[in-house]
Amino acid sequence: MSISKKTIIIFDNTYASLPEIFYQTINPSPVKDPKLIVFNKKLGKELGLNIKKDNNFYTEIFSGNTVPNGASPIAQRYAGHQFGNFVPQLGDGRAILLGEVITKNDNRFDIQLKGSGKTEFSRGGDGRSALGPVIREYLISEAMHILNIPTTRALSAVATGEQVYRETPLPGGILTRVARSHLRVGTFEYFASRQLSDELKIIADYAINRHYPKANESDNTYLSFLDLFAKKQASLIAKWMGVGFIHGVMNTDNTSISGETIDYGPCAFMDNYDPSTVFSSIDRHGRYAFGNQPQIAQWNLASLAGCLVPLIDNNEDKAKKSVSKIIDSFSEIVNSDISDVMCSKIGLNSKDKKSQESLKNLLTLMKNNEVDYTLAFHFLSDYLEHNNNTSFKLLFDDEVLIKEWLNRWMELINTRDKTKKNIVKSMKEMNPIYIPRNHLIERAIKAGVTDGDFSVMLNLSSVLEHPYTLQDIHPDYMNPPEPSERVLQTFCGT
Ligand code: AMP
Ligand code: MG
Numbered sequence: 001m002s003i004s005k006k007t008i009i010i011f012d013n014t015y016a017s018l019p020e021i022f023y024q025t026i027n028p029s030p031v032k033d034p035k036l037i038v039f040n041k042k043l044g045k046e047l048g049l050n051i052k053k054d055n056n057f058y059t060e061i062f063s064g065n066t067v068p069n070g071a072s073p074i075a076q077r078y079a080g081h082q083f084g085n086f087v088p089q090l091g092d093g094r095a096i097l098l099g100e101v102i103t104k105n106d107n108r109f110d111i112q113l114k115g116s117g118k119t120e121f122s123r124g125g126d127g128r129s130a131l132g133p134v135i136r137e138y139l140i141s142e143a144m145h146i147l148n149i150p151t152t153r154a155l156s157a158v159a160t161g162e163q164v165y166r167e168t169p170l171p172g173g174i175l176t177r178v179a180r181s182h183l184r185v186g187t188f189e190y191f192a193s194r195q196l197s198d199e200l201k202i203i204a205d206y207a208i209n210r211h212y213p214k215a216n217e218s219d220n221t222y223l224s225f226l227d228l229f230a231k232k233q234a235s236l237i238a239k240w241m242g243v244g245f246i247h248g249v250m251n252t253d254n255t256s257i258s259g260e261t262i263d264y265g266p267c268a269f270m271d272n273y274d275p276s277t278v279f280s281s282i283d284r285h286g287r288y289a290f291g292n293q294p295q296i297a298q299w300n301l302a303s304l305a306g307c308l309v310p311l312i313d314n315n316e317d318k319a320k321k322s323v324s325k326i327i328d329s330f331s332e333i334v335n336s337d338i339s340d341v342m343c344s345k346i347g348l349n350s351k352d353k354k355s356q357e358s359l360k361n362l363l364t365l366m367k368n369n370e371v372d373y374t375l376a377f378h379f380l381s382d383y384l385e386h387n388n389n390t391s392f393k394l395l396f397d398d399e400v401l402i403k404e405w406l407n408r409w410m411e412l413i414n415t416r417d418k419t420k421k422n423i424v425k426s427m428k429e430m431n432p433i434y435i436p437r438n439h440l441i442e443r444a445i446k447a448g449v450t451d452g453d454f455s456v457m458l459n460l461s462s463v464l465e466h467p468y469t470l471q472d473i474h475p476d477y478m479n480p481p482e483p484s485e486r487v488l489q490t491f492c493g494t
Contacts (some may be wrong), residue, residue: 008050009063009068009111011099015181016072021199023074028064028096029117029127031172033161035059038138038461040155043178047101047109047155062156062176063094064116071098075119079193080186080253081303083287088193090186090253091121093130097182108210110182111155115174118367128164132445133492134173135457137264139444141177143436143464144261149239150232151261152179159452166345171449180260183207185304186253192307195261197231203309209259220322222311227326231302231333232259237297238337241290242345243435244270244373250288250296252303266490268438270425271371271480273366279438279490294334302327345377345430347384347423348412358409365405369396372480374435381427384413384420431480432467438487440477 015023036059060066067073075092095114102108114137115129134157144151160172183203187235191200208215208225208244218224236259240247247254247261247270254263266280275291283289288296305323314320339350339359346362348355366376372395379392383406397404413423440460463477471477481487 008057009070009099009101010048011068011070011072012102012108013070013072013099014206014210015076015097015110016074016099018202019199021077021196022041023076023097024120025073026075026096026119027067027073028113030065031063031160031162031174034063034065034174035159035161036062037135037157037159037173037448038458039326040142040153043153043155046103047111047178048103049101058156059158062113062281062430063158063160063174064113066108067192068098068304073098075121076182076187077121077190078184078186078253079190080184080251081189081300082249082251082253083283084299086189086193087253088190089121090190092119092182093122093125094119094127095177095182108180110177110179112177112179112182113174114177115160115172126164126435128160128162128172129174130164130170130449131159131173132164132170132449133265134158135445135448135454136441137175137177137417139441139457139461139464140264140267140436141261142461143467144245145285146465146467147239147243147432147435149243149245149261150236150259152177152256164178179256179262180258181210181256182262183257184250184253184262185257185300185307187257187280188304188307190216191253192310197310201311204308207257217277220312221260222308223322223326226301226305226308226312227324229257229259229304230330232324233297233301234334234337235259236261237294237334238341242341243432244273244290246270246277246279246288246290247293248278248283248288248493250293250300252300255297255300255304257275265492268487268490269374269435271437271486272370273363274370275367279487281489281491287449293340294331294481297334298327298330301330341430344426346380346409347416348409348426349416352412355413358405358412362409365396365401366397369398369402371395374432374437375478375480377427377431378433378478381431384427385424428468433470434463434467436464437481438490439481439485442485442487 039058073096077091079088096116097112118127138154138157141154155176155178156176163169163174164172212228215221215224248266256262268279270277277290278286309319343350344356383389383392384417444457444460447453
């Protein structure tokens, strides 16, 4: 087979071969003067892309101006609960799935353009994306990946050379997103709410085969699917909590079936520890506050469970009983996952009651002293490594209380059957020094959007590639914002 010039991606599209009710067939709309801001070569290689082509070629493909050979562009149909209210018709209003690729390790990924023009799901929207949210998603999703948190990824960012109209005209952008799939809880809700039982079964089987093939080995495949999904969610949320990530819009249409973090809108990282932290301008009642995320994940799990009831058992009562068990046990699973993550951040074993108590006391002190979440854990690993390090203590105003806490914590560390060196090592692996802090992201966006200067974004991106090692760079990259730089609110991409 001769590979034509346009073959930089070898596609293997399964979603587009599902019945047409699942999507709209639609090409990206071309843009005027696209410029490639960044192409993620490492990810390109992982995906098996033919990356020898010159930049012009990427610009053509990732701006949507050229549809590569083998792509079957579609916009996916879904519904969803937004802030608790059911919206029966959503769908990719500003995203177009080009198709799927299979990596050397036999993993299947979607390649999707975000901001590539109108679809039938755009309703009043323009199908475009402003450049700011593209920069934000590129930086944050890649940082999450490096932090070992399941997430969609960013293959490229392009400036379109066109304006998009929000409250003011803004430069437009397109992000190429890579995901294990774009199936959402809302995809199930679309078909379940219309009682389209054949389609519901098709999408459930598709999801199981793509993400949870183990469920096929169970006596009750669909119940097992729900159970596996619940466990993936719990582990994901625990990882979010470990780094202070606040998704900001945990609607069911933004909850990926594969267990990846998806739809980076008004997401943010917490500076000072406070479970009630909210950044999103649209989250007026704090539904998606940092500390609420585990309960919201359970709420979203219940939405998926409701969809699966008819597939689980012909006897509705019996099916409801089985799903209730899974929903109820979620709290315990997610709390235990969070406890595992958090205890390992302080070098302790979560199975020991005393570790849990120590963690709880530390968090209380951190909250009362308005202590930076990331720095506290980083300096604690430093404290253990160098014994006399004062940086940790200096974070707290309550000198006496933190000294007392440290003494008791050291006693627990000393009872562990691991060497100090190993404890330090494992703590460092859990405690990043560099995270995509909101004010750093804002700086990168401002330079890109206002001055067309993407060097700030690219520098930040390379710092975030090595979050766990102290780098010889300006301490600004690790420090919390100055009061004047503090980001108080974040906004969606719309
Ligand atoms: P989100 O809040 O980004 O998860 O999006 C919710 C819904 O609004 C989805 O159906 C999106 O496709 C749609 N949407 C968001 N922004 C736009 C836009 N600029 N143009 C068209 N549809 C949009
Ligand atoms: Mg969304």
